[in-house]
Amino acid sequence: MPGKLPPGQKWIQWPLVYDIGPVPHLRLEEFRLRVDGAVDRPLVLTWEELLSLPQAEVKADFHCVTHWSVPDLRWEGVLATTIADLCRPSPDATWIMAWGREGYSAPIPREYFLREDTILAHRLNGKPLPPEHGWPLRLVVPTLYAWKSAKYLVHLEFLTEKRLGYWEERGYHEVGDPWRQERFRQPAPPPAGS
Ligand SMILES: Nc1nc2c(c(=O)[nH]1)N[C@H]1C(S)=C(S)[C@@H](COP(=O)(O)O)O[C@H]1N2
Numbered sequence: 295m296p297g298k299l300p301p302g303q304k305w306i307q308w309p310l311v312y313d314i315g316p317v318p319h320l321r322l323e324e325f326r327l328r329v330d331g332a333v334d335r336p337l338v339l340t341w342e343e344l345l346s347l348p349q350a351e352v353k354a355d356f357h358c359v360t361h362w363s364v365p366d367l368r369w370e371g372v373l374a375t376t377i378a379d380l381c382r383p384s385p386d387a388t389w390i391m392a393w394g395r396e397g398y399s400a401p402i403p404r405e406y407f408l409r410e411d412t413i414l415a416h417r418l419n420g421k422p423l424p425p426e427h428g429w430p431l432r433l434v435v436p437t438l439y440a441w442k443s444a445k446y447l448v449h450l451e452f453l454t455e456k457r458l459g460y461w462e463e464r465g466y467h468e469v470g471d472p473w474r475q476e477r478f479r480q481p482a483p484p485p486a487g488s
């Protein structure tokens with residue numbers, strides 16, 4: 295069952311594909327997920343190592359900032375909390391930058407990253423992730439707009455201060471909570487006197 299619809303959204307049946315550019319091919323033997331930055335224990339995980347971690351399933355609605363929402367997607371993979379238990383973020387790691395292998399970046403506040411439904415997903419609705427939806431691995435942060443759910447995930451970088459990512463540099467909100475309609479940053483106030 296879908297949850298409630300955030301303000302300003304409409305239900306559609308399947309996620310549309312949004313990509314900043316073509317994604318280079320990858321062989322799974324070459325896949326590595328790096329987890330580093332402000333953590334006690336940096337990680338480099340191969341595909342087999344990722345699959346050997348405890349696996350979980352998350353059912354969640356997917357909300358895009360361009361006003362569409364897809365109800366009830368079923369993601370399978372490794373919970374973000376499992377990764378955090380392994381790498382042990384330092385207390386001052388307040389943001390996590392998620393990197394896609396084509397260079398996409400999306401910063402996520404620690405409290406959203408650590409929600410129980412944030413997942414590093416490699417399956418969608420019972421099948422391997424379709425190539426255009428992030429194969430082989432994507433982050434899914436159901437509590438934020440979809441641009442925070444970095445596809446083609448290869449790197450999680452724990453940061454001690456806020457940094458902008460691909461869309462945030464282009465005016466999107468730093469946090470991006472759909473329940474607060476955090477779509478864009480407020481325009482800068484006009485200079486005094488104008
Ligand atoms: N690596 C990567 N991740 C990405 C993007 C991208 O261009 N590259 N686009 C983002 C945007 S803007 C959205 S709305 C969602 C779309 O996910 P979908 O293509 O699976 O629907 O992916 C996000 N993750």
Ligand SMILES: [Mo]
Nearest residue numbers: 312358359441
């Ligand atoms: Mo998007």
